Amino acid sequence: MIRLSDVSKVYRVKEPDSRETRDFYALKGVSLDIGDGDIFGVIGRSGAGKSTLVRCVNLLERPTSGQVFVNGTEMTALSGARLRAARRRTGMIFQSFNLLANRTVYGNIAFPLELAGWNKSEIRGRVREIASLVEIEDKLGDYPGTLSGGQKQRVGIARALANRPDVLLSDEATSALDPQTTKSVLRLIRDINEKLGLTVILITHEMNVIKEICDSVAVLENGEIAEQGPVLQVFTSPRKNATKEMLSHVINAELPESFAGLEFSRTPSRDSDLTLRVSFFGSVAATPIVSEMVRKFDVDVNILSAHIDHIKSVPFGTLVMQLSGSDKEGALEFLLDMKLRVEVIGYAARSADITH
Ligand SMILES: Nc1ncnc2c1ncn2[C@@H]1O[C@H](COP(=O)(O)OP(=O)(O)OP(=O)(O)O)[C@@H](O)[C@H]1O
Ligand SMILES: [Mg+2]
Incomplete structure (x- = not known):
């Protein structure tokens, strides 16, 4: 289970045309409970704080205040080697894939295992196993530059899963993909969620992505949770304008x-x-x-x-x-x-x- 308790992230920002600075709340008092094995969506407009939120889960970003728990471990209480070890329990995928261009697909998937100190033969077995799960085993010798967007994201997913994490964090992982490829990558994420019992946090600005695979959703607006709950409930009876706006192209319920x-x-x-x-x-x-x-x-x-x-x-x-x-x-x-x-x-x- 993942729990965020009253998490805020404050940046000190410079006022334009002045030497003054002020506090900017990228996240403000965010509390979330995400059940084991859930696919939890976070939706919001650009700048709402989605990336900041997901980076606070694995402490790539340290919250200014509040607590983050992942499977009973308080991430916010850890630092150094213990934090690095805990962070391995979460895999992450990105919109821009973030693959290493000078390593083959095999080398990319092997990379986190090398960092974690696995030996060569263990790595070989694990890379083949995970490459077959994401159906990329015929590309292991290729370089990322020669792959399609969908194939690159499959490699990204394989790399994120290599260390057998409990949690997969996805930050706009399908935003650079066409609708067809988006569907197939989402289907893969759902299959993995079912097969491995992995908890998934999926960040997106697209309502269709949430609708496709998420169990629950939180709507983020200006760093705050506007509403959250089961996808069916939030999308069929939206209470806040932020949600209604995002749904307006799906539920065209305006008067003529x-x-x-x-x-x-x-x-x-x-x-x-x-x-x-x-x-x-x-x-x-x-x-x-x-x-x-x-x-x-x-x-x-x-x-x-x-x-x-x-x-x-x-x-x-x-x-x-x-x-x-x-x-x-x-x-x-x-x-x-x-x-x-x-x-x-x-x-x-x-x-x-x-x-x-
Ligand atoms: N290091 C930083 N310093 C100052 N402000 C920051 C920093 N990182 C993020 N912000 C601000 O925090 C807010 C939230 O940013 P964030 O990247 O989390 O938004 P987002 O919802 O992921 O947006 P997008 O959909 O465009 O990716 C933005 O206004 C951003 O400018
Ligand atoms: Mg973002």
Whole structure:
């Protein structure tokens, strides 16, 4: 288990055009609990503090305050040889791969084992074993410069795993790769996670990466955790604007433009339509519920926008709909009883009155 307890990282930065300096919080009171064998995503915009956070886990960066525990060891209490030994329990991969250009693939994977003092024959066995796991065994004699991006990252993963770490830290490992290669590298990370029971912390600015393989996610904004929880929960009921913005291209739940100037009222009215934004996920599929509602309450439904996506093959989505008819409130009660997340936008003129 990985635990960050109230971790802050402060840099002393120079004010522009002045000799004054001030404290800049790259991380501010970050607390996280990551379970063994989890794939934990950290998402945030550029400059949010993602790299700083992941570097604080293996103490490549020492937190200014707070504690970091990795599998019961307090990393922040260690230094020197004991810290170097503890750091070997975590492997790390990077966006720019960070391979040694003058060493072959074999030499790159062997490098951390040489540093850890393994003997030649042990190294040979381990390099072959790990190269086969990441499916790069036919490239062992090649130099990194001749490999594709996806192959380079496979070598990066092999090197990170060579020492049999408990934790894999990934800092934008797929950001330099095309979508197809990204998928195959993510699949590899998930396979390794399952096969070796490795805990993974995956840093990204792409919501699709989180959606593809993570169990839990933390949204980082200006060095602080804006929200965290299971991916399904955070992505289907985002509470903070930072999260909503990141999701906006996936859940396009905005109202149509023709609604922009419309006045919505909270007061029920017979003659106006009730506009709702309904989110659903998993077993609560929206379509059968909507048709049952239409039958039971004799309302008409006009779907204004709909978007459905999948998180680890669980469907989730949002519908924006207008209800008309005499028992709109009954229909609303029914939707709420169904445990759908319903946001009442309000009552407004009939859609026929709206100029599209
Ligand atoms: N050594 C440093 N000195 C001063 N400021 C720093 C230092 N390292 C990082 N920062 C600042 O801390 C903030 C967080 O940086 P960090 O690299 O962790 O962001 P990030 O979320 O990884 O961004 P990106 O997505 O661009 O990689 C940034 O504003 C950055 O300028
Ligand atoms: Mg970064």
